[in-house]
Amino acid sequence: MSIEIKPMSSRLREVNITEWTDSARAFVRDLNVMDRMAVGDLIDRFFDTAGKYSVEERAEAGLNACIIVLADGEGNQLLDPLQLDDLKKASFEPVSRVMQLLLDSKAKDDSLKKG
Numbered sequence: 001m002s003i004e005i006k007p008m009s010s011r012l013r014e015v016n017i018t019e020w021t022d023s024a025r026a027f028v029r030d031l032n033v034m035d036r037m038a039v040g041d042l043i044d045r046f047f048d049t050a051g052k053y054s055v056e057e058r059a060e061a062g063l064n065a066c067i068i069v070l071a072d073g074e075g076n077q078l079l080d081p082l083q084l085d086d087l088k089k090a091s092f093e094p095v096s097r098v099m100q101l102l103l104d105s106k107a108k109d110d111s112l113k114k115g
Contacts, residue, residue: 008032010075013101016111017070019091026078026094028101029071039065043102062095063087069098 012027031039045053045061053061063084070078079087097109 012071012073012075013108014112015070015094015097015101015109017094017097019093020087024078025073027071027073027075028069028098029075031069035068039068039102042068043099046099059088060084062099065102066095066098069102 009030011030015026015028017024017026042061042065046058046065048058064081066087067077067079067081067084072078093111097111101107101109
């Protein structure tokens with residue numbers, strides 16, 4: 001017996017990255033199995049409580065998760081891995097917001113609310 005596999009959802013959840021750029025809207029995209037496993041490993045490293053990773057390794061894990069999951073309104077990758085060094089010097093706030101959305105699939109970015 002074989003079942004028909006549905007294509008993956010293309011749901012995008014908007015996230016505020018204005019501390020990084022005013023020129024682009026950003027969205028956290030739904031992840032396929034392979035991306036979710038990779039991002040799951042990065043999240044574990046980012047939130048390391050056992051002290052296995054240095055602060056830099058943890059920061060890079062969070063930023064690499066952002067690189068993988070952030071997309072434009074069409075679902076295309078928004079950041080390039082070559083931007084990692086620039087992102088290390090930028091605000092932490094977008095990383096925090098992206099992590100919140102990754103940890104809770106029903107969460108919305110409250111910083112997008114106006115007034």
